[in-house]
Amino acid sequence: MAPGDLPLVLDRTSEVGLTKQLARQLRAAIAQGQLEPRQRMPSTRALASALGIGRNIAFEAYEDLLAEGYLVGKDRSGTFVAQELSPQVLDLRATRPAPKPTARWLQRQVPEPQVEDAIARDQVEFRVGQTDTSTLGHSEWRRVWREVAESDLPTDYEAPAGDSLLREAVAEYLKRARGFVCSPDDVIITSGAVQGVNLIAQAVLAPGDQVGFEEPGYRLARQILQESGAQILPLPVDKDGLQLSALPSGAGAPVMVYTTPSHQFPLGVRLSIPRRLALLEWARQHDVLILEDDYDSEFRYGASPLPSLASLDTSGHVVYLGTFSKVLSPAVRVGYVVAPGALRDRLLRIKSKADFHTSWPVQRALALMITQGHLERHIRRMRKTYALKRATVNLALQPIRPYARLMGLDAGLHAHLELNPDVSAQQVIEEALRQGVIVPALAPYYLGLPDRNGLLLGYGGLTVPEIQRSAGVLCAAIAQAAGETRAP
Missing domain, CATH: 3.90.1150.10 (Aspartate Aminotransferase, domain 1)
Known part of the structure; x- marks a missing residue:
C-alpha cells in the first residue's frame, strides 16, 4: 500500500501530539480492517514524507504498535500488520456500531418489498x-462482451437517457417486434422495470392522486405507487382484460391507469382490441395517463399478436414500459421507458438525480445483442x-x-x-x-x-x-x- 492510500489525517492544532495521533489512527485502521493481516506497511521514511512529518514521529508510532502486537518487523523485509491479531482487535473488526432502533431518523415505517423468498435445493x-437461459447463445453472449471490453470506456458520465446506441436499437426493435414506431429520443434506459415505475410515479403523481390499477395486479408496482402517496382504485379484470365499466367518468377519473394488456399480470388474459380502443378514447377524453407495462409480450403461442396501446395511441396519453428481464434474465437489470415530450423531459430530470445513468458496459452489450441479431x-x-x-x-x-x-x-x-x-x-x-x-x-x-x-x-x-x-x-x-x- 502506498503511504498516500492510508486513511490518515493529522491535526497540527490539536493538543494531542502527532506521534499519538498517528499511532491511534493506524491502530484504528487495523482494528476496522482497512489494513489486513500480513499487509506490508510503508517505510517510516515514505510515511513521513507523505504526511509531511519528521521521520522520528513515524518511527515512534511504529514502535508503539510493534510493542502492542499490532505490527511485526521482519529483518530486511520491512514492517507488516501482525498475522495473529489479539481477540480484542478481532472483536472490534467483527462489530460495527449500529444505530438504535429508536433513532429519530429510523421512525418512518418502510414496508418490506413484495418479492418471492429463496427456496431450498430439494424444492x-x-x-x-x-x-x-439454457438456450442463450453463449458464444454470442461472450462475443458481445469481448467487443465491449475492447472498446474505450467513456471518460465522463453518460446521458441520463442512456447509451445512444441502445436507445436506437430499442426503438428499431419495438418497430419490428411490436409495431410501435417511436423516436430513440423518447427512449429512456432504466435499471429495470421497477425503476421505470418509480420514475413515472415521481414525475406524475402527487400525494392523494388516484391511480386505476388492475385487480388482481402486479404487487410490487402497486406498492411503489402506494408509497408515492397514490390512492389505488382497484379495476376488476375478466376474460377480456380490464373492465372499462369500472373506470370513473368526469371529475372522479384517476390521474393514471396502470395496465398489463398483452398478458395481464397475474391472470394471463389479454385486453381485447375493442377495449384497447375504448380505453384510449376514455383516456383522451379525461386526460388520463396510461402506464402500459409490456413485460413479456415477446412470448406468444399460437395467438395472433395484438398491437400495444402505445402503437394505437394518437393523443400522447400512453407511457410504455419494457424490460429485458423476461427475454434474457432478471439479472441483467435493464429496462426502458418510452415517454413523449414533456413527460420524457421530466423523467430525465428525476433520473439524473437518482442514478444518473444505467451501467454503460451492460447497455452497450445489450445494444450489440440487438443490432447484431443475437437477441431476436x-x-x-x-x-x-x-x-x-x-x-x-x-x-x-x-x-x-x-x-x-x-x-x-x-x-x-x-x-x-x-x-x-x-x-x-x-x-x-x-x-x-x-x-x-x-x-x-x-x-x-x-x-x-x-x-x-x-x-x-x-x-x-x-x-x-x-x-x-x-x-x-x-x-x-x-x-x-x-x-x-x-x-x-
Whole structure:
C-alpha cells in the first residue's frame, strides 16, 4: 500500500501530539480492517514524507504498535500488520456500531418489498417471472462482451437517457417486434422495470392522486405507487382484460391507469382490441395517463399478436414500459421507458438525480445483442422452448380438469390455475409443499377481497421433467383437497 492510500489525517492544532495521533489512527485502521493481516506497511521514511512529518514521529508510532502486537518487523523485509491479531482487535473488526432502533431518523415505517423468498435445493417452485437461459447463445453472449471490453470506456458520465446506441436499437426493435414506431429520443434506459415505475410515479403523481390499477395486479408496482402517496382504485379484470365499466367518468377519473394488456399480470388474459380502443378514447377524453407495462409480450403461442396501446395511441396519453428481464434474465437489470415530450423531459430530470445513468458496459452489450441479431434469434429459440413447457403444463394438469381451469396460456411464462370454489387453495399449497413443490397463491395479488380461488404456475424457469413431476404432485394435492371438501 502506498503511504498516500492510508486513511490518515493529522491535526497540527490539536493538543494531542502527532506521534499519538498517528499511532491511534493506524491502530484504528487495523482494528476496522482497512489494513489486513500480513499487509506490508510503508517505510517510516515514505510515511513521513507523505504526511509531511519528521521521520522520528513515524518511527515512534511504529514502535508503539510493534510493542502492542499490532505490527511485526521482519529483518530486511520491512514492517507488516501482525498475522495473529489479539481477540480484542478481532472483536472490534467483527462489530460495527449500529444505530438504535429508536433513532429519530429510523421512525418512518418502510414496508418490506413484495418479492418471492429463496427456496431450498430439494424444492421445486412454480416461480412467476423466472426465465430459462439454457438456450442463450453463449458464444454470442461472450462475443458481445469481448467487443465491449475492447472498446474505450467513456471518460465522463453518460446521458441520463442512456447509451445512444441502445436507445436506437430499442426503438428499431419495438418497430419490428411490436409495431410501435417511436423516436430513440423518447427512449429512456432504466435499471429495470421497477425503476421505470418509480420514475413515472415521481414525475406524475402527487400525494392523494388516484391511480386505476388492475385487480388482481402486479404487487410490487402497486406498492411503489402506494408509497408515492397514490390512492389505488382497484379495476376488476375478466376474460377480456380490464373492465372499462369500472373506470370513473368526469371529475372522479384517476390521474393514471396502470395496465398489463398483452398478458395481464397475474391472470394471463389479454385486453381485447375493442377495449384497447375504448380505453384510449376514455383516456383522451379525461386526460388520463396510461402506464402500459409490456413485460413479456415477446412470448406468444399460437395467438395472433395484438398491437400495444402505445402503437394505437394518437393523443400522447400512453407511457410504455419494457424490460429485458423476461427475454434474457432478471439479472441483467435493464429496462426502458418510452415517454413523449414533456413527460420524457421530466423523467430525465428525476433520473439524473437518482442514478444518473444505467451501467454503460451492460447497455452497450445489450445494444450489440440487438443490432447484431443475437437477441431476436434467442427469442425465437425461447419461444420453442417455452411452448414445449407450456404444452407440458397443459397436458400434465389434464387429470384435475373437473376441479380447476388452466388459463392464461396464450402468452407469457406463467399460467393461472383457477380452482373450483369448494377446493381450498391453501390446503393445496400446504400439501404440495410437504412434497417439495412450492405453488404461489393468487390471493396476495389482490388489494381487496379475492373474487377468484386460484394458484399461479410460473413454468419458465423449470425443466420439462420438473414440470411433469411438480404437476403430478399438484394434481394429487388438488384431488385430495377436492375429495376432502366433498366428504360428508
